[in-house]
Amino acid sequence: MSLRVHIGTRNQAKIQALEEEIAEQSLNASVISLDVSSGVKDQPRSLDESFSGAINRAKVAFQHDSDFSIGIEDGCYHIDGKMLNISCVCLWDGNGTFLASSSSFQLPPTVQKCIEEDHVELSEALVKTGLSTNTNIGSQGGAIGLITQGQLIRKDYTRQALLNLLSSWKLQNDLSR
Incomplete structure (x- = not known):
């Protein structure tokens, strides 16, 4: 049986992370991305x-034909x-939530100041402070890719959170065997 998994984003790094982690977890699933609002501030x-x-x-x-859906919010x-x-992640199965997160990392003081004073998203703060010229960094390597000089990129950072999430979900649903 193939599962239908909806993800509430069009961000390619997040979608690719989910597709890769589903494959790694040996789940037979198709991923459908939907552009949805987070209901919280942009940052x-x-x-x-x-x-x-x-x-x-x-x-x-989550749609009528979903087996479960995923939300990702950095x-x-x-x-x-x-x-x-x-990176915070949620799996919703229509009845309840399963939650997990990635590791976290400290932002440079100039980026923190920019986010707090100018009320901008992290990607914009990285450009405004001169740390990046890539206005689309959040859909690519991300801030983590910049800070680690490519040793850890956003897709893999997001996969870390999804590994925690799907492993917990499988264990709690007796699917880990």
Whole structure:
């Protein structure tokens, strides 16, 4: 049986991450992407807001023919006055949510200041501060790719969160065998 999985984004890095992780998890599934609103700010600035965006995206993407849907929301949060970035993910099966996240990383102080003072998204802050000239960085290597000099790119960073999510979901649904 092939599963139908809807994802609430048109971001190619996120879609590719889901397709690759589904294959890695040996799930027979087709992925359908839908352009949906997160229901939160363009640049979430707390864990609660980032997870809310992922939950909203998953619930809105769920269709009558979905087996489950996925929402992915990258956001920022503060610890000790520092701003960190994280990828939050949600699986909605029509009855309940499953949540997970990636590791997180600290943003440069100039980028943090730009996000906080100019109220812009991370990608725009990277351009405004001169760290990148790529206005489409969020759909490609992402901030993590820039900071790690390509050692970890956004697709793989997102896959990290999806690995955590799908592994937990499979375990809780006795599908891990």
